[in-house]
Amino acid sequence: MHAMVRRTHEERVLAALRAGGALSRSELARRVGLSRTTLSEIAASLLRRGAVVVVDTDAATRSGSGRPAERLALDPAAGQFLGVDFGHRRVHVAVADASHEIIASGAAPYDDESWTTRIGLALGLVDRLVAREGLHFGALQAVGIGVPGPYAGDSSGGSPVAWHRHATPGGLHDAFADRFGTPVFVDNNTRLAALAEAVSRPDGPTDLIYVRLSDGVGGGLVVAGSLVRGARGFSGELGHVTADPGGVTCRCGKRGCLETIASVPAILATCRDRGVELTDLRDLAVAVDRADPVVEAVLREVGTTLGRVLGAAAMVLDPVDVVVGGEVAHVAPVLVEQAAATLRYELHSVPTDTPRVVRASRLGDHGGALGALAALFHESPLLAGYAAPEAVAGHQSRRSAR
Amino acid sequence: MHAMVRRTHEERVLAALRAGGALSRSELARRVGLSRTTLSEIAASLLRRGAVVVVDTDAATRSGSGRPAERLALDPAAGQFLGVDFGHRRVHVAVADASHEIIASGAAPYDDESWTTRIGLALGLVDRLVAREGLHFGALQAVGIGVPGPYAGDSSGGSPVAWHRHATPGGLHDAFADRFGTPVFVDNNTRLAALAEAVSRPDGPTDLIYVRLSDGVGGGLVVAGSLVRGARGFSGELGHVTADPGGVTCRCGKRGCLETIASVPAILATCRDRGVELTDLRDLAVAVDRADPVVEAVLREVGTTLGRVLGAAAMVLDPVDVVVGGEVAHVAPVLVEQAAATLRYELHSVPTDTPRVVRASRLGDHGGALGALAALFHESPLLAGYAAPEAVAGHQSRRSAR
Known part of the structure; x- marks a missing residue:
């Protein structure tokens, strides 16, 4: 040869x-x-x-x-990769070797909203993992970081989304780059969880719309096997699609965003408005178990609204799967069932089996950290819109040459 | 070297x-x-x-x-490319040489709904062009064909969309393949027009959402520089996104699809319901010119609904541009203005200049035929989801190797 x-x-x-x-x-x-x-x-x-x-x-x-x-x-010894996911209440860290094996992982909770504290906690957690597992970070290849809220990239000095209560500081990227001396990749953690879902499929990356119902509502898209970043880094913002034009005011300033209806706090508030006192997801799980008809009605209504928003997105994108994530998807299966039924109606005009509506189960709490690792492993090929122009040109010539 | x-x-x-x-x-x-x-x-x-x-x-x-x-x-003599666009009322044909120069083009009207007649007319039109321009089709490289309505590909025997009144026959592909002995590429013509819009930008393909208001309402997406096909070939179906859940029944069977509100017949019908007799687009143009307040109110309402649907799609996709096509966009600029204003509101939570909302002007009637040519010239690199798995693997390795 x-x-x-x-x-x-x-x-x-x-x-x-x-x-x-x-x-x-x-x-x-x-x-x-x-x-x-x-x-x-x-x-x-x-x-x-x-x-x-x-x-x-x-x-x-x-x-x-x-x-x-x-x-x-x-060779696993050929490199390690660090995935970090800053959630709303805790940071998850996962270290993988070059064969994609997770060799260490852990989490640290926080209440404080300060990013200085969070970053300190994350770095301390990494130190403890390194000490405990006897890792040598001389082989660390790259760090991937998931953050809550829209993230427009470092060129804009972190997240410029002032209304978001977890607005990401510009210093996040540098804190990890300085500490580890490796490339650092930062993106919205829900988007990274979407990527983790997509690449975890047995047949390789699957086109999907991913939505996560949590304290807020976020989402991510994988199109033609690639994570979609969007022109300005704001793709997948399903939580701020208007679901009810005359609805209540959202923290973003609009009225009736999906988040004002389908986030966990919104679901609990609607139940309370109808006379069922629930303070957290555990209460909701109990109410679902005892088949509380008021709670079931609320969950069906939320599922219908979610199904409409997902249906519109699926009508435009024609994905293989629609994945509903967040603990509430597991606690309240009726919500996902209703969303699936409404989505089937919305896609009535498309004469095929509609996308499967599935719960994001396998990745659980580590979705963001695993997604950050997936982003590192897959680099640009899975990151449509992240690629430099030259890479697109190269891609083009290779395909045309077939 | x-x-x-x-x-x-x-x-x-x-x-x-x-x-x-x-x-x-x-x-x-x-x-x-x-x-x-x-x-x-x-x-x-x-x-x-x-x-x-x-x-x-x-x-x-x-x-x-x-x-x-x-x-x-x-070398222009190195090959010719034939683009065909079967519109609702006429077929357009354009022939380009390898330097992308259009060397011949023409159109033939039809009333008949039969595909046999349409195909015959298209082939006759090509014959006349060949004779008139002295073309030699020995160098014909490929044929691209745009068809109205969703098109799921030949594997399904043409369009299986039974409710669509222009359902594409399975024989369309073969009729051209047999006649010219070249590869034939068939896709929805609105999607191809979206591609033509995207590639006509001075900076190369631009990410956009394209919607065309015509007898029906269709759309297309370009994401990360690639035309999105969707998992089953049904992406971009903006016309059948539910805009008013309790609205009138659509020909597809659902209620309140965007098409029941924003298609040209729907706009004319709404004007008539409010006492303004309009029979066609020319009447609408006259009414707009004389600043008829009833017609203007209708157009603002349609623009608001269109802006909401486009806003939801833009929230999910974060495109560079949102392009509104179809003659009505030119006849009734107030509709596009209102859609742009509503879209600005819908994207309120995204702290950047929102996508530009622009009219699809430059390509006019030939959008579909030019899009079919663009699809041929760009082959797989612009056709996300059309590529074979090996091409994706090749793409991946090339990018990772950077």
Whole structure:
């Protein structure tokens, strides 16, 4: 094989492993578009040089019969990746090696709204993990950080969203860059959770609309396998789509945003307005369990409104899945059921099976931190709109050359 | 320069010219990511072999001072491309050469709803153009066809949208493929018009939401520089987003779709309901000119509804532009103004200049045919979701390798 051809092949195999974690030789051959023979030759060379290692076999996951196939991955020691998710009430941290294995993770709660405190807590948490697990961050490749609220990028000095109570400071990026001396990638944590959902699918990234019902309501989009950033970094703001033009005033200043109806505080407030005193999600879970008819009616109404907003978005985007996240989706399945029913009606004119409406379950609380890691592993290919113009040009020429 | 490196560079230059039409050496160097020196060397070799020709200079379009630069393009004789747009009342045809120059175009009206008749008319029109312009279709590279209504692709045997009165027959693709013996690409014509709008921008493809108000209401999306197809080929269906849940029944079966409010027949019907007899767009234009207060109120109401639907979509997608197309956008500017004002309100929570709301003007009636040509020129890079998995893998590896 010509040396230059070989190097190109090697780069593509390494990129596939960087994006996909551990893969068998057949999976690699398919993803990279090489024959099994060529792939084996490339893999042998990479194994010999120690760039790639055999991590396990696919015995646990394979569906067919026959001998289990070895799975290859980048040498785990070749690099570590740090994912950080600043939630509303706590920070989650996850460290992954180059084979996508989570080697350490933890969380620290906070009440304080100050970002100085939060950043300090996060760095302290990382220190404790490093000490406990005996990690060596000399191999740290990059840091991905999820933050609440819209995030328009560092060029604007952090989040310029003044009305958002967790407005991200411009110093966040620098605090981590200075500390670890690596590239730091910051984005909205709900968007990163959408990416984590999309890449966790067995068939690779799936086009989806993700909405998270929590203290606020946020969302993210994956289109054509790529996380959509938007022209100004504000895509996926489902929480501030107007759901009821004459509704109550939202913290953003508009009336009747989805968030004023479908956030957890809004749901609890509506229940209270109808005479059912609920103070938190646990109370709501109890009320759902005892089949409280007032609470069920409220959840159905919220589900209908959510289904309308998601239906409009799905009509425009035609996704594979619509994913509803946030604890309330688990506590109150009737809400998700009703949203799914309304969405089916809204997509009535599209003569196919409508998108599946599914609960975001698997990633749980770590969605943002795992999404931050996913963003690092996948780099630009999953980040539509993040790519520099040259990358788009390169992409274009490669596709046209097919 | 190594022969293989040279060939890769040549392929990228040819791809850039295929996608971008005539370009100067500096533009080419920037798009392909090569130095001016390397680019000049590659260009010289392509010019020598006749693959590329000098078509003109950028004297007419350049903004700076200095000597006008030569613009290079693929040899126009190297291939022709046929764009066909089946509108509601006529078919448009445009033939472009490899330098993106339209070398022939024409239209033929029809009343008949039969697709056999329409296809016959289109093929006859092409024959007349060929005869009149002395074209040789030996160099025909591909045919792009726009059709009204949702189009889910040929795999489903044409459009399965039974309620749509212009449901596309499965035989459309084959009729052109058999006749011309080239690849044939079929898509919804509004989506193709969106692509034509996006690629006609001076800075290259712009992220936009495009809506066309006509006999029906359709739309298209360009996200991260790519036309969005959707998981099932149904993206951009803005006309069937519910704008008024209790509204009148739409031909699709739902209630209060945007199309029941903002299509041209719906606008005329609302004016008639309020006592102003209008039979067509010309009547509407006259009423707008005489500042009829009833008509103006109707147009403001329609604009508000349109702005809400576009606002929700823009909140989710964060596009650069929102483009309103269809003749009524020109006849009734107050409608577009009001939609822009409502959209500004809807995007209130996003602390940036909102997307510009612009009228789709430049492409006029030929939008669909030009969009079909744009789809051919740009092939997969502009068609997110159209690409085969291998292309995505290739794209990924290239970006990761940066």
